[in-house]
Structures are given as C-alpha cells and as structure tokens.
Amino acid sequence: MGSISGLSLLAVSLFLLMSPGIQGGKILVFPVDGSHWVNMNLLIESLHTRGHEVTVVRTATSWYIKDNAPHYRTITVTLPEAISIEEQDFFVTFLVKMLAIQKEGASLIGFMSFYREMLGALSKIHQQASLLGVEIFENKTLMQSIRDTHFDMVLLDPGLPVGVLVAHELKLPTIFNVRWVTSGEGHFVVAPSPTSYVPTSGNAASDKMTFGQRVKNTFHYILNMCIDKFIVCPHYDKLVARYFGPDVTFYHLLQGADIWLMRVDFVFEFPRPTMPNIVYIGGFQCKPSKPLSSELEEFVQSSGEHGFILMSLGTLVKGLPIEITSEIAAAFAQIPQKVIWRHAGERPNNLGNNTLLVKWMPQNDLLGHSKIKAFVAHGGTNGVYESIYHGVPIIGIPLLFDQFENVLRLETRGAAKVVDATKLTSQNFLEAIQEVLHNPSYKSNMKRLSDLHRDKPAHPLETALFWIEFVMRHKGASHLRTESYKMPWYAYHSVDVICFLLAVLLLLTATIVGSIRFLCSRLCGRRKPKQE
C-alpha cells in the first residue's frame, strides 16, 4: 500500500477544471510583504490562471510586491510618513542586537530596553498598516473606484489585518491566507486553544509539557493577549471607531472571516482543536523539482556518493555576523559532502573547496535532487514545508520569530537537529551535521512525514483554490463559521451559568440545613420544657 502520486494531482486538477461557472471572479487582495508575499503571490498566480481578476493593494514603498506584474493589477497607496521598518536592514540590525544579548547576556534593564524596542517596532508596523487604512477610507475617489469594481471577495494575510476593515465597509466575504494574526498564531483567535497542550506563539514547546512548561506557556498566552490588546489592536480600534462607530469591534471583524486558509499541516503542527471554517493548506507552495542548470548539476554530481548539503537562511536575513559564518565555513570544510550556501554579506576566508557560495539558488529543485543529504535552514515556514515535501532532514539554526518553534516541531519528530546560533562553534555545528548525515533515523523520520504530508485527497493548493471559489459561488461560508465570539466573555465561558447553578446549589443546601436546624431546634425545644 503506497502513497498517492502525481497521477492523483492530475485527477484533482481535472476535478477543478470540471467545476462549472467559477471563472471570472474579482478578488481584492491585502498581502503582507516579505516571505508572506511569496506565498500570497503563488495563490494569486493560480487564481489568475483560473481566470480570476486579482487586484493587489500595496504601498508605494513596497519591498517585494511589484507594481507591474502580468497576473495582477495594483492599487498603490502612498503613505504620508513611510517608515523604513520593512527594510531588510532593520531585521539584520535587530538580529545582531538579539544575538549579542543572547550570547553575552544582558542586565534586566538592557533586556527590558531591547524588548521595549521590539514592541515599539511591532507597534510601528501596525501603525503603518492602519495608516494604509486611513489613506484608503479617506480617499473618496479610490473608495468609489473600489466599489465600482464590484469585487466578489477580499483575500488577505491578517498578519497586517487592515483589509478586514475594507471588507466590512464593502460588505464582502473574506478569506484569510494565514498563519499569524496581529501578534499571535491564527488558531488562537478563532479556535479553542487549551494552554495545557497547545504551545502558544513565542514559546518553543511541544504538546507534551511538564508543569513548569505549562506555567511558562500560560504566561506566554497572557503576554500575547496583552500585546494584542495594548499594542497591536488599538491602532485598528481607532479606525473602527472612526469609520464604523461604537457597535463594531475590530476583533470581531477579525474573528468573522469566512474561511481561514491556514498555512499549517499536522505533520508539522501538533494536533489541536480547530474550527469547521479552518482549511489546512500547509505546504501549498510545494511542487516536484525541475532539472538543475548544467553548471549546478555538474557541481552536485561532483559530490559522488557523498551527496550534497544545502544552506539558506531565507529572505529576511541575508547575512549572519562573520564570527558565526566563519565557524560554519570551518565545519563545512571538514566534510566530504559538497555544500551549496545561499550567502550574502562578508565572505568567510576559511571557506573549503567543497563549498559553493551563491546569491540565489533554485531551492525547490535542489531539495528535490536525488543527491541531497541535508538542509541547513533557519526554520522559516516555506523552507520547512519544502524540506518536508522532499523528505530532506534539517539542521536548524533558528534566528528570529517563529523559527525557534518551527524547528522544534521537526526536532520533536526526530527529523531535525537544532543548533543554537549564539553558541555555534565549528565543532558543535560539525557534530550536528555528522549526526543528521549518519544517524539514519533523521532521514527516515523526515521520509515518514513526507509520505503523510503528500498523502491527501487533494494538493493543498487545489484545496485553497476550491475554497476561494466556494466563497465566491456562495457569497461567503457562514454555515461553517460560529458566531459565538459575539457572546460576552462570561457567557462564552459559562461563568454566569456556573454562578447561577452554584447559587441554586447553595440555596438548596441552605434550605435543607436550615430545615434540619429548625426541626432539631423544635425537637430540642420540646424536650427542654419537659426537662424543666
């Protein structure tokens, strides 16, 4: 009994091709820049191929989102106070500071100051996103032109959720292409998330936690709630109050999306409660590899029986500090494998002959190559899913954000080995590589995850397209969406019912005890006169 192959993908494509009358929808997209855009762009390309008209809202200073693309139109908004927060430099500076704090340790004041700076940056990002909202709502001509286009739905990445306000204004159904919402993981906004076995965002823990880990997890949950409430949401609350009045809550708009296309798969995520309108599309960007260029193929083939290792730290952070890259280069120089390293910044001068530095590489084609042995990765979601798809074990060097949680998820399944960037030496990095190369469990565990991941009724991209077109066909998916979030918190958590039932119980007990006391006193009262 083997797994489902490419043939089945053909059948599913056939199935989607056969769905009648779902061409020609008009979709308004609010993306998030950076690696998120890579995902969204892929969805947009597929929607364009299926005959839909896509319009992307971008800012004039957009970094990845191009103005002139054949597969989408754009609405470009110029912000009055464009801040450089989206620049790559910001993340490099941020990383260097963080590594220094983690490596050298910092005073409580130093750490707090760094944390404050980080929250300040988060607030600035959301402030800018909310400014985008103001620019759209205040530009009457633009709003009228959006209205006149008669969009069928809004597709957005709720990492920067200003699109939900526009969708509400236009009374349009909404689909999220989502993993992160405001300051936390998407599930936490829409599905029950018991902190006893669901690790919260920012807390690298598995679904099996000790008491101490559960305390930490709950603490993180409270922290995330506070960040959401006091740092992120106020920017959007202001907009909601301004344009929709006091009866509308930003958080309810967020919770009211029709379909959540969740960039998660359960070979990666721990099993947890979900909702009927959450559709899992983790790994929707994955596809079979194509042949390499002749130069690259020659380099790879020259590795012989040893095979090769790939290294990339993603789109956000091009370069690591030279102290770390030198250690990595030294370790690579000692192995018989060839290495292809996507690298920017200063070139380590101890680079081995086996190591090829490149500015860009066809990552998916290399991960799918028969000679690949391991992937040295930071643990960004895209790379992790590509690695799972191709069954390549990972040596993880997490640097920022969710990368720590991501590689932990693979480590828990025995499919990755994690190295702490702040403690990385050529020696321990070499040991990690040797471990992953020579202990066959890493490869076989990743192969198992790959088999499970690929064995689906439909490719996740097809699933995503199905639900986008479903929402356009039916003007929403309200039958899959609970409205329980509209209840007051005490009603949702049955606090009022519990209090009422306890009160009734108390009253009953009091009545019974009272009656018994009364009877006793009557009986004693009768006896006493006799004694007297």
Added chain:
Amino acid sequence: MGSISGLSLLAVSLFLLMSPGIQGGKILVFPVDGSHWVNMNLLIESLHTRGHEVTVVRTATSWYIKDNAPHYRTITVTLPEAISIEEQDFFVTFLVKMLAIQKEGASLIGFMSFYREMLGALSKIHQQASLLGVEIFENKTLMQSIRDTHFDMVLLDPGLPVGVLVAHELKLPTIFNVRWVTSGEGHFVVAPSPTSYVPTSGNAASDKMTFGQRVKNTFHYILNMCIDKFIVCPHYDKLVARYFGPDVTFYHLLQGADIWLMRVDFVFEFPRPTMPNIVYIGGFQCKPSKPLSSELEEFVQSSGEHGFILMSLGTLVKGLPIEITSEIAAAFAQIPQKVIWRHAGERPNNLGNNTLLVKWMPQNDLLGHSKIKAFVAHGGTNGVYESIYHGVPIIGIPLLFDQFENVLRLETRGAAKVVDATKLTSQNFLEAIQEVLHNPSYKSNMKRLSDLHRDKPAHPLETALFWIEFVMRHKGASHLRTESYKMPWYAYHSVDVICFLLAVLLLLTATIVGSIRFLCSRLCGRRKPKQE
C-alpha cells in the same frame, strides 16, 4: 458561478482509482444494528468494491445484519442471555408510553419511573454489547482465528463501542463511523464543546441560546456525563479491568481512535469546535435518484401540477397509534397533492383517494423526483440528509431520541416545519403542510442547504474511503490525534497552573503589603520614641 456537478464526482472517483496499491486491506467491522447498519453496510459495500476484505461481527439474534452477504464475511457470536431489546416491538411500546406521558402529562413519580425504565433499557443494551466482548475474549479459538487473519484495522460504530477493546487487544488502528458514542454525541468525547453555544445531546436547542437555555444545556451536559459515568461505561470498565488491568481506561480507548468519520455536515450541524482527526461524511449515503417503477411513476405523474408528498417514519418505528394516523390521513385527504405514505400497522379508515399506502418505497428515487413537493419525516439522520441532498423541505414529526434535535436544526434554517406528535390534529397538521407548500422560503432555504452540501471537493463517501485506506497505508493517523485526553483533568483544564499563578500573585501581594507595613511600622516606631 454555479455549483459543482456530477462531472466532478467522476473526476474524484478517477482520483481514487489512481491511488496506487491500496487494494486488498483486511477490515474487521463492529456495527450497530438498525438504521446505523444501513450506513455501515453502505461503507462496507464500497470497501468491498474497492477490493478490501471485510469481516463483520454480529450476534446470532442480529436483526438487520444478515449472515450471508456477498460483500462481507461474518463472525457470529451467540450471547448466553439474548435480550429482546433490539426488537422493533420494544421501540413501539416505548414510543406509545412516551407519547402518553407527553400528551396526558404525568406525575413526577410517573415520569421518574418512565425515565428509570429508559435508563434501564440503555444499561441493558450496553450490558449486552459488553457480553459480546466477553464472548469474544473468552473464546480462545475465535481470538486466535481473528489474530491469524492479520486484520489491517478495525472499523466500528462506537454507539456500542466494544470493538475498541478488541482493537486495543489486537494493537490495530481504529476508525469510527460515528455520530453517537455511548450515551452522547461523538464530538463531546473528542473535541472541546463549550456548552454556551454547542447544544448537548438530548437538548433540542440551537447555537444561539438565551440564559435559561444555556442553563438547561449545561444541566443536560452534566446529566449526559452522569449517564455515561454511572450507567454506560461501567459495563465496559469491567471488561477493561478484566482483560487489560488497571493501567488502561475504557474512556481513553474510546478517545484514542485514529479517525472519526463523523456522520455530520455543517449545513445540518451548527458550527462548533472540532479536531484534526474528525472527518465529516454527513450525507455520504446520498446519491442521484433512479427512475421509478412504471406503477409508481404513473401514480406520481397523476398528481399533475400539484405534485406529491412523501411520508415515512423510518426503520425504527413502523407504526404510530391509530389516533394520530387518523388525524394525518384526514389532513392528507384535504390537499390536492398526491401522497405516498410508507405505513405499517392499522390502516386509517378515513384515508383519501389521493393517498397511497406502501410497505416499502424507493425513498431516494422519490425524493429526487421532479414532482416532489415536501417530505413528512420523523427526522432520522438518513432521511434528513437525503432530503437535504435533493432539496426537499420537511414537515417534521419527531418521535424519539435525536429526531427532535435533527428537525430543529432544519427548522432553525427555515427548511422545515415541526409538528408535535402529542398535539397533532388534522387541522394543525394541514396548516403545517400548507405552510411548507405555499411559503416559497422553505423550498428555497432547503435548496440553498442542498447547494452548499453538494459543493464539496469530494463526495463524502469518497472522503470516507480515502481516510479508511489512509489509515491502512500508514497504520494509523497518530499525527492527527491529540493525546491530551491522557492528562489528568486538572492539568488539562490548567487548574494547577491557575492555582500556582494565583498563589504567586498572592505571595507577591503579601510580600509587598508586608514590606510596606514593616516600613511604615519602622517609620512610626522611629517617630514614636521622639514623641515619648
């Protein structure tokens, strides 16, 4: 943008056909008799068609489950004390008693006695099911022959969950074909179910409840838990203690099933939390209608523009008391539509010329006929889904069990009108029919549900087959199944963490208050000597 048609089903079948190497699995099935068997048998037929070898466990007194069928083998177990609880007579007697109590009212003692009788019957059913377990476990020859067959998985209806014990003994992956588990709805065992918006089994309520309804809902939840704990589970606990020792809990075996094929669809069920290993297959029995026999077609065509009405009260209760059927007959006699009535028992003597009584009818073919106007139904799940599939509005006469909740779900969506059997008169029944026939919202609401229900990436039956074969391919689906149910209740609900955090908060407050007091007393202490 129209809905997906039969063409897409072809493509999905093609997709399943293309899945390589998934033929020839061996499946051990523990079904539940009665209407549940209708469902299970359909799954078994499809599994047989796809080349799997199915073995069904039945008792010698089985009512619906035949011993000799071309598509499955059987293991027939003779129970030492076969009780007649499975007989149809039991349900008719039960119904008559219940109708009498509801109609005439009953003293508290009368009601309690009836309720005790009902719980007694429930206990007896589960006792008999557990006896089946004893017979299997004690029969060493049978157990050895089951072992020697090398089954790939166990498929069971956990309404009578003795199969989970056998699956545990054989260390086999388990799939549930489920709506009801022990004494409640399946979700309540495996997914978070906030009573604030999830109506509990036995409580006919929607997902939007008043305070009073929420109190009632919580009360029902506690009641169901008590029934489970004190009436149903003890029968299986005994078996578990006997064969697996004190470290295994029956409830954990139940919660540990790999995949829950849930006979639910969200055009019917209210949106509620779910889990990754719950797969929704509601309406998996539905299929396009076939042409009628010439006699039936002639009768149906004779209805002209008025069309016809179908009436059936399902498999469990063949007949209603004559007082009720006479009222129904009188109402039918007054409408211009033709009526086809699946009827057993005493024939009402006031039957109109337009009404045809039949012992059996091709229900699906009639529901799919272009001339059908409405379906008078008791609200059993099978009939409800067939009605949804064909878009036929319902006049509901719920009689037993979940039928009240089922028709309420359609009434809430404006697709059904409910008549109370205990208060049914020819007049109010006629009014209900007229309402459904002449208010177009019933038809259009049911049509909308039908459109939503049919618009799926795959037919629910194909989905069910996919997951059964998935579990056989991968020897389970542990990556989709949480093991959080193994946590102690206080840890699962974070009671220990909350207490700890409160204690820390208290300690902190006490320390701060104490310090301030100490400082104050020192300051006051310094001042006082001066004054002295």
